[in-house]
Amino acid sequence: MRETLTLREGYFEDPNAFRALADLLQDVFGIDIGLQSRFGGPDPSSMPFGYFDATGRCVANFSGFSMPLFIKGRAIVAAGFQSGAVLPVFRGRGLYRDLMQRAFAWADKQGFEAGLLLTDKPQLYHGYGFRIVPQFSVCGDVTQTVPADAEAREIDLKNQDDVALVLRILADREPVSHQLSVVRQSEGFLLNAALDPKIRLSYLPGFDAILAWRLYGGTLQMLDIAARQIPSMSEIRDALGVAHDRIEVFFPTDRLEWSGDDRPYDGSCALMVRGLQPSDIPAPSMLSPMADF
Ligand SMILES: CC(C)(COP(=O)(O)OP(=O)(O)OC[C@H]1O[C@@H](n2cnc3c(N)ncnc32)[C@H](O)[C@@H]1OP(=O)(O)O)[C@@H](O)C(=O)NCCC(=O)NCCS
Structure with a gap:
């Protein structure tokens, strides 16, 4: 299956490819990230990794982006990860594993001190050093x-x-x-x-x-x-x-x-962090839901 797919990285300058990602996220999560066009477009720091089929459909994606944080009075150069989805018929074939590895390797190469994501499937990310941060x-x-x-x-x-x-x-x-x-x-x-x-x-x-x-x-x-x-x-x-x-x-x-x-806080998704020790993060605390990604 992989042979018929094309890997694309950092493809947001191509409006058709961005639209294809919006379609994937609409199909999988029922949300329309195309709304962002009203607010100046996607985050310019975004680094999407996606697999596309021959018709231009985005069948799998995982994106990193720059998410500078303030933690305990210190500015932290952190990466956020988002838009992780695979179309149902392409699941179970290692596409997401491949994209996660690429995105985390990109973040390491960029020198981000920490990584953050929100997920309802924390077990997906334990193997990559992510730990749940309880929120209050x-x-x-x-x-x-x-x-x-x-x-x-x-x-x-x-x-x-x-x-x-x-x-x-x-x-x-x-x-x-x-x-x-x-x-x-x-x-x-x-x-x-x-x-x-x-x-x-x-x-x-x-x-x-x-x-x-x-x-x-x-x-x-x-x-x-x-x-x-x-x-x-x-x-x-x-x-x-x-x-x-x-x-x-x-x-x-x-x-x-x-x-x-x-x-x-009993949100539907857990906040997960890697690159920081649990003692680095103030407890109890929570990241504003307006930063949800
Ligand atoms: C979760 C999802 C992205 C997995 O995609 P996939 O291409 O089928 O995953 P892969 O085949 O690459 O499997 C990668 C790993 O995740 C595990 N995994 C796959 N689906 C999983 C699930 N639903 N729950 C927990 N782990 C899962 C696999 O066992 C595999 O583990 P391994 O690397 O230790 O062998 C896909 O099912 C999906 O789009 N689901 C709906 C949206 C979603 O939940 N996105 C993630 C939200 S943060």
Whole structure:
């Protein structure tokens, strides 16, 4: 079977090949990464490895990309791995093993200190040095009410001016946490917001900040804050002005002047890391879901 397939690496400059990958991910995961074209296209640091058949169909893929992190106050040169999929009729023939080996070898050659991925099949990656990092959100009750005349404005990702505003703020953001956060990853932030209708983005003009959040019952779930200067929890709540009686934060709260109780995060995928010792990663902590990839 392998003989009839062509291996392509770093093929995103070819729009047909990118479309073929989007089709593969639509078939396997039911998500449309083609939405990224509204937000300036795929991450320029992406290094996809894919097998294509004679008709140009992408039948297997695994991609690496640059994902600089902040961990315990230190900038870490890390690679993320994503878009791992093989069409059902091509499975069980070693295609994915081949692509994983190529992508991890590429990352090693590039000199990335660490590798990260999210998966519902952790056993696939144990043999390549990846270990699960347990994740925890931070929860707390609130007593103070929020003002009704809040200044926040909801962002509409169908509006190009709003997209430009979010991109500007993401390009110049401070790490949302010094404990564990991505330094920069605009593409993931916007794609995650566009793919999940429950995620809302609000612009807080007083702080020139974008807050990604959800309301779950009476709980305000904070997913990420992009800003030059991270506002405190009380400043965020006042500026947002959405009634709630509980807060859950999905990133470490070291910059929010607020703390709560840690709660194990039961996302559908596990965060896995290689190249770092468990003691290198603050515990408990979690990587913002807006960095999901
Ligand atoms: C998971 C998937 C990518 C595997 O592709 P594949 O080409 O069939 O995999 P390979 O034949 O190259 O097998 C590679 C290794 O993975 C193992 N493996 C394959 N499918 C697996 C599965 N569903 N669960 C756990 N391990 C699996 C194989 O046993 C093999 O192990 P080995 O290298 O120790 O022998 C493919 O089944 C798929 O696209 N599934 C749906 C999407 C998905 O789950 N993607 C990965 C998400 S991170």
